[in-house]
Amino acid sequence: MNFSAINFKDKFSKFSEHWSPRVVAEMNDYQFKLVKVEGEFVWHDHPDTDEVFIVLDGILNIEFREGVVTLNPGEMFVIPKGVEHRPVAESECKIMIVEPKGVVNTGDSESELTAENDVWV
């Protein structure tokens, strides 16, 4: 067993790409992913699972077809499965995502922003 803490700041220092989730931990069949985001993502949904966003640094807007949620550091939101959403960040924002292993970042909306899955940092 490895008795080292997972330090978010340390992990974020090891990559710079936006919209490219890096797995830092696995709990049962769920993964904890760190992501740097900036600009507008694509509209998409995840038909089979809820998805958790936690903002660690910066400000994230999550747009929905019928509203928007603004997340500051120390805030989280659960996106219900099947609900279309689009994350948008005016400036670089550091977030943690929690979702089942295997979930693709763009859901069913494959695009140039679709990231390789299961990349650890």
Place this chain on the structure above:
Amino acid sequence: MNFSAINFKDKFSKFSEHWSPRVVAEMNDYQFKLVKVEGEFVWHDHPDTDEVFIVLDGILNIEFREGVVTLNPGEMFVIPKGVEHRPVAESECKIMIVEPKGVVNTGDSESELTAENDVWV
């Protein structure tokens, strides 16, 4: 749909009891719980599930039979299922726990620290 962010500081302001997890969100069949801890918890394990600890404020030691992990704010650790552990905090520490709905805080080691389950804040 409720478009309000879940703010950890706001949620922590609403309770003061130690070792008494409060659910703030549900994702599929998992729950996100905030806990204020101070002092020594009981040795226990969760035979059926991993458990995630994320420290938001303060310092948490998680003791194992063969080692210890120290978590500062912005750090997390995954306790593998079935592994005995004992959280200890010299001063009050604010943490988030992620685990399947229904997991009891003291696992199989019922004690005076066993908290009521599924209490929301």
